[in-house]
Amino acid sequence: MRAAIFRNGEIVVDEMPEPTPGPGQVLVKSLACGICGSDLHARKHAHRMVDLAKFLPGRKPMDLSRDVVFGHEFCCEILDYGPGAQRKFKPGTHVCSLPALITPAGIQAIGYSNENIGAYAERMVLSEPLLLEVPNGLKPEHAALTEPLAVGIHAVEKANIRGDEVPLVIGCGPVGLAVIAALKIKGLHPIVAADYSPARRALAAKMGADIVVDPARSQPYATWAEHAQMSPEQKAARPPLQAMLPALKPALIFECVGIPGLLQQVFEGAPRDARIVVVGVCMETDRSEPFLGIVKELNVQYVLAYTPEEFAYSLRLIAEGKVDAASMVTASVGIDGVAKAFADLANPEAHTKIIVEPWR
Template sequence: MRAAIFRNGKIVVDTLPEPKPRAGQVLVKSLACGICGSDLHARQHAHRMVEMTKHFPGRKPMDLSRDVVFGHEFCCEILDYGANTARKLKPGTKVCSLPALLTPEGPQGIGYSNDNIGAYAERMLLSVPLLLEVPNGLKAEHAALTEPLAVGVHAVARANIGGNEVPLVIGCGPVGLAVIAALRIKGVHPIVASDYSPARRALAERMGADIVVDPARTEAFAAWAERAAMSALEKAARPSLRAMLPALRPALIFECFGIPGLLQQLFEGAPRDARIVVVGVCMETDRSEPMLAILKELSVQYVLGYTANEFAHSLRLIAEGEVDAASLVTATVGIDGVAQAFADLANPGAHTKIIVEPWR
């Protein structure tokens, strides 16, 4: 079968042996797979991923001298089952799954593994217990957005929102847009979002942002402060010592870029008592001044992934039209176009989500 393979630091097209399902597994055809920002980072910083994996006993790091097939945001079609496996869904059924295989040694990731092929290949293996049937005739390229939406849903859930916060979303790529959608669904307003790209700012509005900011023209925290002003009753209810501080509602900041230096910028610009939720995955060593966070009593929450329930909930949100998945897809490519798609995604103004269709 054909696949787009991460080999010697580059994305190349080659053939691989056909995977064979074991007991509890299903062979699937990859219908659609989103190119994740983590895939772009992984190609550039794969050695850092390997180094970090060594801090987690039981996780098997990638061997960068061997082939890796990325692809963990996918929708697939069932082809066949392994021996002694209950056939709970018919061949031809469209499915999504958490990007993991259940093995006797424990769960193993799909997409950043030498052994478990990701969805940039024509076919791959999934674990039957993790399968979710795609409902409502949902298109495969839209169902494939379940995974990135679940990241945003999880980030908002982990933020422990009380109801009085005014959120600020920094970065309106796929993850930031997922956070905005999750905030809107939760009923948190006003939502302030910041991004340099006009196209992504437009998508932020479509996903539910109330205020969008071009940081090249307007400082994000200044725009946030305008919308976070307390009412007269809120001002009057403050303790006397708090009355000396700016009369602003609590700040809830979602960092969705994942680039070095941004956390320090947030420490500098955030108001006192702000909560920062780090959703973007920075794979490089970063530097920040803890004293700033200490003096302002900032809270920093790092988040990763999602739960199985959040993943299933995200699929339902897309299928029921609660999230406009179609607006996020800006291009589709076959296996031969993956390398160029990686290059194209370096320009955030041109694309938001490129979907790989390996069958093309």
């Protein structure tokens, strides 16, 4: 079968052996797979990912001398079952799954593994207990956005929202857009979002942001403060010592960029007692000033992925039309177009989410 393969630091198209489903596994046809920012990071910083894997017990790092097939945001079609499977779904059923395999050695990742190929291949293997049937005739290219939406849903859940906060989303790429959608579902307003890209700011507004900011023209934290003023009643209810501080509602800041220096910018701009949720994945060594975090009493929460319940919930949200997933898709390519798509995604004005359709 054909696949877009990560080999010697590049994405190449080649033939590879057909996968065979083991006990409790399912052979599927890859219908649609989103190109994730993590895939772009993995191509550029693969050696860094391998080096840091030593701090993650039980996680087997990629062997970069061997082929890897990325692709963990997918919708697939069931083809056949391995031995011992319950055969819950008929062949031809469209399914999504957490990008993981249940094995005798434990849970293993799909997509950043030499053994468990991702959905940039024509066919792959999934674990039957993790399958979710795609409902409502949802298009595969939209069902494939379940995974990135679940990242935003999880980030907002980990923020432990009380209901009185004013959120600020820094970065309106796919992750930031997912966070905005999740905040809207929570009913937390006004949502302030910042991005340098006009196209992404427009999409942020479409996904639920109430105020969009161009950091080249307006300081995001100043704009946030304009919309976070306490009511006269809230001001009057503050304890005497707090009355000396700016009369602002609690800040909930989502860092959705993941580049060096960004977290330090958040530390500098954030108001006192802000809660910061780090969703963007910075693959390089970074620095921030602990003194600012101490003096401002900042609370920093790093997040990763999602729970199985959040993943299933995200699929339902898309299928029920509560999240406009279709607006995030800006292009689709076959296997031969994956390498170029990686380069094209560097331009935020051109693309937000490119879908790989290996069957094309």
